[in-house]
Amino acid sequence: MDFQNLSQQKPDSGQRSPEDALKQVFGYERFRPLQEEIVRTVIAGDNALVLMPTGGGKSLCYQIPALVRPGTAIVISPLIALMQDQVAALRQLGVRAAFLNSTMDMQQAWATENALMTGELDLLYCAPERLLQPRTLELLHQASISLFAIDEAHCVSQWGHDFRSDYLGLDLLAHEFAQVPRIALTATADERTRQEIAQRLSLVDARHFISGFDRPNIQYRITPKTNANKQLLDFIKEEHKDDAGIVYCLSRNKVEATARMLCDNGYNALPYHAGLSAEERASNQERFLREDGVIVVATIAFGMGIDKPDVRFVAHLDLPKSLEAYYQETGRAGRDGNASTAWMVYGLQDVIKLRQMLEGSPGNETFKRIERQKMDAMLGLCEVISCRRQVLLRYFGDALEQPCGNCDTCLTPPQTWDGTVAVQKALSCVYRTGQRFGVTYLIDVLRGSENDRIRQSGHHQISTYGIGDELSANEWKSVFRQLVANGYLRADPEGYGALQLTPECRPLLRGEAEVLLRKDPVQKNEGRKRGRSAASEHVSDPQGWEALRGCRKRLAEEQGVPPYVIFHDATLLEILERRPSSMAELAEVNGVGKAKLEKYGEIFLKELASL
The missing domain is CATH 1.10.150.80 (HRDC domain)
Structure with missing residues (x-):
């Protein structure tokens, strides 16, 4: 890295105001909401905890103080690709930025450390595990440090979806560098996670800045899963044919298969998961960042801190484990503020699979209880019949007074129907068959199918055999999905997909409660058709x-x-x-x-x- 050249770019920050840095370096006339107050807090030497949605301008909240305060800002970032991307962008702006990570050889690392010691850097990015090494801490004690910025601060939460154990050691900054201001930033945290971040990073007494979580440019759409591959192809073809996007799948095998399927249909799709070599992952991410119209098919291992502003869609082929994960992943769409889509298909098997994974996990009962609550909130978003955005924002303690008008339930309000009798039939069938069978078999019994398995088990003679032929197989799947989603049925924790009754279903079986069910919509395109890219949608030339x-x-x-x-x-x-x-x-x-x-x-x- 050419530190000599960087030193020549160093502006006279001693007399620089935040407004000067914003205009002269970044080229913007004014701050966004909350940015100016956060910037002035950190410049004054005070600590801050910042919650701001993806694309809301979190980076400027520490980058501008880094240019105004004397010394070097240390930015703690969890991913090598993210810090390299941000350093490249800052150097384009003439900012003296560098990183310390495992991709560097000894000579490069020494040159960077020397630049830190001689005051030739405005910002230095490093991973938490690097910062916590005794050698790095010794260097920091000898250098002039302007501030510590802890990016993706939700990684410190053991209840969070991106927990990283190295983040737990960052509380030492409060003790060893007590005079240096610290700013922790994240886009995703419910109230419990916010409290944990503040406690673990010793920021309880810091100023807390919570911006609105709403991303109005993102259209949220969730639809029942029928044929996931066909649904995904139709969605991309009709709305995002030439756009960059991310498709999330739960397993590595499904990532590979989906990427191949998209390539076979003429799309530039690349897989990304932990089973690939580091070189292939880095190459695929690099192509996604630098080429137009690339689709990455990935597990949740991909995307944290991705700075690409023109991701036009994020699609989920499997159900995320929590609303935090869903918000974080969908938030990678539309960072530039242009129209984007968060699209998901989900079905009964998704619910069963996630519940089985949770119950079979090694966590203690407290962990499982909290994870059940998170999963229930995710399922609630899927089955809601009111505005999805209002439900999503309410979960994070935010409020939207009026329905958003830019989600599927606002654009095409779902119909409901009195499912009380159907629910009683479904629950009774689960009970009469001994709570040992999966949904396909239960539907066959309800619809009176004549197959050998039913006859061999004797279930053609029970009272629930054939009492449900008024509903189609898909309609019964919807009934069972909603019963599992709402906690009236559960998947057998031992596996095999068998459905079992829960105590919550007793009032329904006794006829003491009525049940309104969501009617699954007829599959059709309910989005907005677009041309080659959303940014150029209204270009006159x-x-x-x-x-x-x-x-x-x-x-x-x-x-x-x-x-x-x-x-x-x-x-x-x-x-x-x-x-x-x-x-x-x-x-x-x-x-x-x-x-x-x-x-x-x-x-x-x-x-x-x-x-």
Whole structure:
């Protein structure tokens, strides 16, 4: 890393204001809500805990104080790919940033450490396990440190979906560096997790900043799973044909199979899971970041901190374990603020599989109880008949007074039906067959199917045989799914998929309670059809847009960085709309800071002049 060149880029931060840094370095005229207050808190030397949605501008909350306060900011980040991406983006802005991680050889690490000691860095990124090494702590004690930023702070929560044990050691910062301000940031945390973050990172007395969790540009859609592959293909073809996206699956095998299926149908799809070599994972992630229209099919191992702003859709082919996981994963769509889709199919087997995994886990009863509550909240979002966004935000302690108008239950309100009698038949059938069979067999009994298995078991003679032929097999699947989702039935914890009654079902069997069930919608496209990309959806000059994108791509390839590191789509669109004819006019465009103006200004002005 060329630290000598970086030292020449060092601005005189002693007299710099936060507003100057925002405009001159990042190219923005004003702060977003809460950003300015957080920035001033940290600059003043106070601690902060920040909860802000993905795409809400969390990074600026510590990057600007790092440029204003004397010394080097230490940013603790959980993923190597994330810190490398952020350092590359900062260096494009003329910021003296570097990282310390396991990809570096001894000479590179020594050069970075030397740059820290000689004050040649504004920000240094490192993983928690690296920071906690005695050698690193000794270096930090000798260096001038401006602040500590703990990114993805929810990783410290043992109840969270991304728990990392190394984060537990970060409480030493409060004791060993008591005079250095600390800021912890995350996009995902319910009230319990927020309290745990504050306690474990010694931030109980810090100022807590909680921004709204709403991502209004994301359309939430959840639909019953019938043929997952066909449903996914139809969704992408009709709405996101040329867009970048992420598809999440629960297992590695399903990731591989889904990626192959998408490739066979003409899409540029890449797998990502822990079973791949580190080199292949890194290569696939790099292609996703740098190429247009790439779809990554992944387990939850992919995506934390991914900075790609133009991910237009996130699809789930399996049910996430919690609303935290769902919010975190869907939040990787639409970081640029443009229209995006969070799409999911889910079915009874998803519910059964997750419940079996939970009950068979080695955790103690307290852990399982909390995980059951999280799973119940996730299932509640799937089965809700009111606005999904209101349910999602309420879980995180946020409020939306009116239905959002941008989720499937708002756009196509689901119908309900009195399922009391059907529920009694279903529960009675589970009881009469000895609570030893799965949903397919139970439906066969209810519908009076004549097969050898039923006759051999004698279940063609029980009272529930054939009493449910008024409903189709798919309608019965919906009934059983909702009974399991709402806790009236459970999957046999020993496996095999058998359904068993729970104590909660007794009032239903006795006829003491009525049940309204959600009617599964007829499968149809309820989204919005779009062209090649959401950012260019309303571009008045498509030819000019493609020319500017081509210019950006050439520059990115020359420097080995993702295109959005040069300019985000929003900046590119504003350049196209404003048609600046001078460097001074180009400098007024949001996202064009001083360093980028000097690097790319003449190139883009020349491209505009040729249109």
